[in-house]
Amino acid sequence: MSWTEMFFETQAHTGSPPEGGSPAGRWIFNPYLLLAFRLVLAAIFIYAAVQKIGRPLAFADEIRMYRILDIGPTLYISAIALPWIELLCGISLVTGFFLRGSAFILLVLNAVFLVAVSFRTAGMMREEGIPFMQVFFDCGCGFGETFAWKKLLEDSLFFLLSLALILAPAYRFVFSSARR
Amino acid sequence: MMRLNGAILQALAVVVIGAVVAFAHNAVNVNGINPFRKINDVPVVEDSVPEEETNKTEGIRFVTLDGFRELLDAGRTVIDARTAVEYEEGHVPGAVLLDYYEMGSYLQAVLPDLSMDEEILFYCGGPECEDSELLARELYMMGFTKLLVFRGGWEEWEAAGLAVESGLM
Numbered sequence: 318m319s320w321t322e323m324f325f326e327t328q329a330h331t332g333s334p335p336e337g338g339s340p341a342g343r344w345i346f347n348p349y350l351l352l353a354f355r356l357v358l359a360a361i362f363i364y365a366a367v368q369k370i371g372r373p374l375a376f377a378d379e380i381r382m383y384r385i386l387d388i389g390p391t392l393y394i395s396a397i398a399l400p401w402i403e404l405l406c407g408i409s410l411v412t413g414f415f416l417r418g419s420a421f422i423l424l425v426l427n428a429v430f431l432v433a434v435s436f437r438t439a440g441m442m443r444e445e446g447i448p449f450m451q452v453f454f455d456c457g458c459g460f461g462e463t464f465a466w467k468k469l470l471e472d473s474l475f476f477l478l479s480l481a482l483i484l485a486p487a488y489r490f491v492f493s494s495a496r497r
Numbered sequence: 498m499m500r501l502n503g504a505i506l507q508a509l510a511v512v513v514i515g516a517v518v519a520f521a522h523n524a525v526n527v528n529g530i531n532p533f534r535k536i537n538d539v540p541v542v543e544d545s546v547p548e549e550e551t552n553k554t555e556g557i558r559f560v561t562l563d564g565f566r567e568l569l570d571a572g573r574t575v576i577d578a579r580t581a582v583e584y585e586e587g588h589v590p591g592a593v594l595l596d597y598y599e600m601g602s603y604l605q606a607v608l609p610d611l612s613m614d615e616e617i618l619f620y621c622g623g624p625e626c627e628d629s630e631l632l633a634r635e636l637y638m639m640g641f642t643k644l645l646v647f648r649g650g651w652e653e654w655e656a657a658g659l660a661v662e663s664g665l666m
Contacts, residue, residue, distance in 0.1 A: 373523065373530050375598040378631075388631075393532030397523045402515035409511065417500065418507020425508075483504055 345481055348489040354478045355410040355488075358423060361475065363407035368459030369400035376400065379457025383433045384440070410482075413491025420482035427476040430458070434472065438465040528601035539634045555642035557633045560618070562657060565647040568618055574611060578621040578628040579651065581665065589620065589654055590662040597621070597628040600635060608639075616643040623652030 344350070369376045377388075377396035386392040402422065409419035438452045452465035523529040540556030560568070569575055569589070577584050577592040584594045593610070595603045611617060617636065619629035633644040647653075655661065 371522070371526050371528060372598060373528070374600065374631075378598070378628075388536055390532045393530055397530070397532060398516045398519040401519035401522070402512055405511050405515045405518075415507040415511055417504040418509075418511050421501075421504040421508040422511055483501070 346485050346487075348487075351482065351485050351488060352490050354481055355416070358420075358475060358478055358482075359407040359410040361407075362403045362410075362423065365459035366400045366404035366407065369396075370404065373397045376457065379455065382454075382457060383437050385433060413488060416488055416491065417483055420479045424476060424479035424483060427472050427479060430472045431469065431476065434465060434468050438469070441465075526601070528599055534638050536631075536634050536638060539637045541630075541634075557630065557637065557644045557646060560645045560647050562647070562649055562653055564645075565618060565620070565649075566659075568616055568645065573616050573618055575618040575620070576607070576629075576632065577651075578619055578632040583622070583651070585663065585665050587655070587661045587663045588651070590660050592620075592662075594666065595632065597632040597635075600632070611636075611641060613641055614643075616645050617641060618645050618647060620647040620650045620654070623650040624648055626650055 373393060373396040376399070377392050380386060380392060380395060381388065386395065403426070406419040406422050409415045434456060437454070438449065441447065441452050441454065442449060450464070450466055453462060454465065455462045456468050458468070542556060542558045569591070575589055575592040576595045577588050578595060578597045579588075580596050580598070581594060584592075584596075588594070593607055595607050617633075619633045621627075621629040621632075629646050629648075629650065633646050637644060
């Protein structure tokens, strides 16, 4: 496969998982299930992005709570760019343009969220002396305050859905010619 | 492997397109910010340093409730950095609303009334809230240099049973 083909995923495809795959693989990569994965992730990330777009100072403040980035260019650049990247990923999952790449971004983002939420949860448990199940905060994800355990479960699920989309041998129900 | 390479290439393209759109939108958004402004370089005199021991006459300083009231009585401008909803429910009499997170929407109306030569007072929700200090930093970047932050904020003001004004101005 050439670099251009890799980038645009232009090779024709039947749209079905390869014959002879494992039963689990055939089930996970079922075209309808993959479509459901795409729509769920797209809805979540488009909604989250819309809540944050145009309010860089508010989003920067939420990111700062994780103590990963202090006030400065990196924090503000992230606060400006991240919501738009999330929005593009969501649109991409719906339309099929750059689908695998967007799934890759969501995989990385969810991995980062998982680590960040874990550290913040551990920090709150240590500083406030509260048990894991009672850690409650605004995760800065656009959905308001939530329990940490719930957020960790959600992010793990989104991570797995993104991984399934990256590993999928083919996609159907896409507007582009990209099916691989 | 080839599939992963393709995914990484596509991801880079999405990140680049997303960043370009984001910065273009930020440039025209009323609440857009300059991410490269040197907000960390604003001189801040920490509480632990007595006022007479500092040579800094410019920058951000912190005031107690008594100091805040003294300057308020002397007619200094007070800025409420909380949201419009919180401000409407109750604020320090005469305070001007300038929601830190929606700064761009308020600046045009507030800036003409601020003096570069006089102290400007800031407060937000309470000791845990940093919005008043962050807002003071933003104003310092705009050229205002006599900035005083009342860390006790609305929480301490209300607890002291002092006069309260409500509604939007």
